[in-house]
Every structure is written in C-alpha cells, then in structure tokens.
Amino acid sequence: MADEITLSVIKADIGGYVGHSAIHPALIERAQEQLDIAQRRGTIMDFHVAYCGDDLQLIMTHQAGVDSSAIHGLAWQVFESCTEVARDLKLYGAGQDLLADAFSGNVRGMGPGVAEMAFRERTSEPVLIFMADKTAAGAWNMPLYRMFADPFNTAGLVISPTLHEGFRFEVHDVKGHKRITFDAPEEIYDLLVFIGATGRYAIKNVYSKSTGEIGAASSTERLSLIAGKYVGKDDPVCIVRSQGIFPAVGEVLEPFTMPHIVEGWMRGSHYGPLMPVSLRDAHPSRFDGPPRVVCLGFQLADGRLIGPRDMFDDPGFDEARHLCNVVSDHLRRHGPFEPHRLPADEMEYTTLPEVMRKLEGRWETL
Ligand code: 13P
Ligand code: 13P
Ligand code: MG
Ligand code: MG
Secondary structure (H helix, E strand, O other): OOEEEEEEEEEEEEEOOOOHHHHHHHHHHHHHHHHHHHHHOOOOOEEEEEEEEOOOEEEEOOOOOOOOOOHHHHHHHHHHHHHHHHHHHOOOOOOOOOOOOOOOOOOOOOEEEEEEEEEEEOOOOOEEEEEEEOOOEEEEEEEEHHHHHHOOOOOOHHHHHOOOOOOEEEEEOOOOOOEEEEOOOOHHHHHHHHHOOOOEEEEEEEEOOOOOOOOEEEEOOOOOHOOOOOOOOOOOOEEOOOOOOOOOOHHHHHHHOOOOOEEEEEOOOOEEEOOOOOHOOOOOOOOOOEEEEEEEEEEEEEOEEEEEEEOOOOHHHHHHHHHHHHHHHHHHHHOOOOOOOHHHHHHHOHHHHHHHHHHHHHHHOO
C-alpha cells in the first residue's frame, strides 16, 4: 500500500459563469490556493485544478487510497470555499452540486462526482483524464467499450501480446445499486445487454485480465437520483491509464472521433452529440451545449503530475467537431419533440412534471 499512488479526480459544479456556460477564474484561483496549502501540509502529493464548462475538477495524487475521508474532506472543503466566492460574485447556481449540508466521511452520494484509482506507478505512467459537461454518468460506456473491447478501435487488442487477453468490466446498476463484472472479449454480448442502456448501467472500472491491474475508473454519481429532482447534470469524469498493458494514448482518444449521442444539453433534458474540444473551447453556449468533453494527459513521476497536455487540441478531431455541429442542427430542429427531448421516464427528473400536474384536472376518461 505504502508505495501505491492514488489518483483522485473529484468534481462539482459550484456555480456557473455566465449561466451554466463556464467557470469563473476566481473559483479556479481559490481551489488552487487551497490545494497548494494541502500539498505543503503533505495531505496530497500533487494537484491540478481543471474545468470543463461550469464544472470544476480537482485532480490530486496522494497515498491515502481510494475513498479516503481525508481526501474527500479536502475536496468538500475546497468546494465549500469556492462556493463562498461563487455566492459573492452571484454566479449562477452557486453551490449547485453540494447536496448535503455537511461533510460526512465521503463525498459519494453528496453531489460531487468521483473517479479514483490506486496503483503502483509503472516505469512510465501516462494517464488520460476525461471531463465532460452537459451530460450524465453513462456517457463513458461507449468510449470505454471501444477502448478496451473493440478491435476496430484498439489495434493492440489484436496486435499486442500484452492486450490480447482482454479486459474485465465492472458495471454498476445505478438505480438498483448492484454491480456485475464481465470479461471481454468472451462476454461482450452479455456486457452490451447492459451498458447499451446508459441511463441505468455505467461502466465503473476496467481491469487488465492478465495482471488484474486497474485501467480505467469513472464517476457514476447520478445527481437526480441523489436529490430526487433535477439539480443539473452529473457531468462525469473518467481516468484511463495508457500504454504497456493498456491501450495506447491514440487508442484511448480514438472513440471520440465518433461523436456519440448523450443525454444532457439544455436543462439536462435533451439528447445531443458529445463534442471533443480543447480547454479553449470547453465553454458550451449554444442551447447550453452541445455537450463537451475535454481530455488532459499527464505523465506521473513519483506522484507528480507532469502536464497537462490538452489532448483534443488536435486538428485530427476537427471532423468530429464538424459532425457534432451538423448533428446538433438536425436534432435542434426537433425542438420539443423526442428523440431530441428525453423520453418521458427520464423527464420525471426534470421540472416538466410540475407543468403536467397543472393540467391533471383537464384530462377526461375515454
Ligand atoms: P432557471 O429556471 O433557474 O432559469 O434554471 C434553468 C436551468 O438552467 C436549469 O438548471
Ligand atoms: P449543468 O448540469 O452543467 O449545471 O447544466 C444545467 C443546465 O440546466 C443546462 O441547461
Ligand atoms: Mg451548472
Ligand atoms: Mg455542468
């Protein structure tokens, strides 16, 4: 344990600037100040404060293991401190994702999203951290499947002896609070039965079958299930280790050349394509979207985060971005109609039921 390093990515929306479109720089500054103090005290080894849209991500390395109350408590305290700044600036939805009044040991179930993993740092340890805005847990299912199970995406599954054995997927039923594991490639049809239903089943972790080592971890918190009502979208994060026994960096990024359709966008109530962007463009404006994903790459060096590299800052993703705009135009022209708007059961977690209730008395039995 002592020589294991934990990489934690803990995120929250604690106020948007302007509306839900971006993070105000003062929040990033406040988070950096706080984490700087924690680093000097030795609570964390290194950190990087990132953003995607109106979500703030605390990327931290430490040796306290996953689900550490010290690390979760630190993140909660940073978010509370940033919320004070957000309240002062009257940013939109200040403290939006802090659903509990006080911290109680672990931020899971309290609003923030968490992806974390503990591992022994390899001779060279490239990690990729994905952060999305205007979408929900489950958005990583298709890309994670492609990275770790699809030979049309990941050449290494066929070519490389270190990947050829395949990977193990841990899938969570976020409504039933259960989990199940599947081995790929043997059980991909069974795996797809569940992960194709992204609103209910989410890939939590992926492990190498040959060594048992963790390769990917995602946040699966569903805000609406925690709060019982619409309070903004989950805007998930995901960590992927790369190279060696894991897919190469380019194989990890390749799934995002196909902008898959995710739930989120305006008022968390619409389907739209997930656009891979650089940090420079991680500010969803059009109809509060379309949903965005950024990817920051780091090399770990004895717990130090060497980076970040802004991985989607590459004209290689221009066509995906163009296609997103074409698909967005087409979906937007559906206006309030499905399948642009979420299906009725998903709309239960929005403000629509309030409107429906007003009309209840006007229905006549047929
Ligand atoms: P308001 O009704 O507060 O404008 O909120 C809409 C919205 O952005 C939902 O998060
Ligand atoms: P966020 O989940 O990013 O806060 O967005 C909420 C929203 O309602 C956007 O229209
Ligand atoms: Mg918001
Ligand atoms: Mg957001």
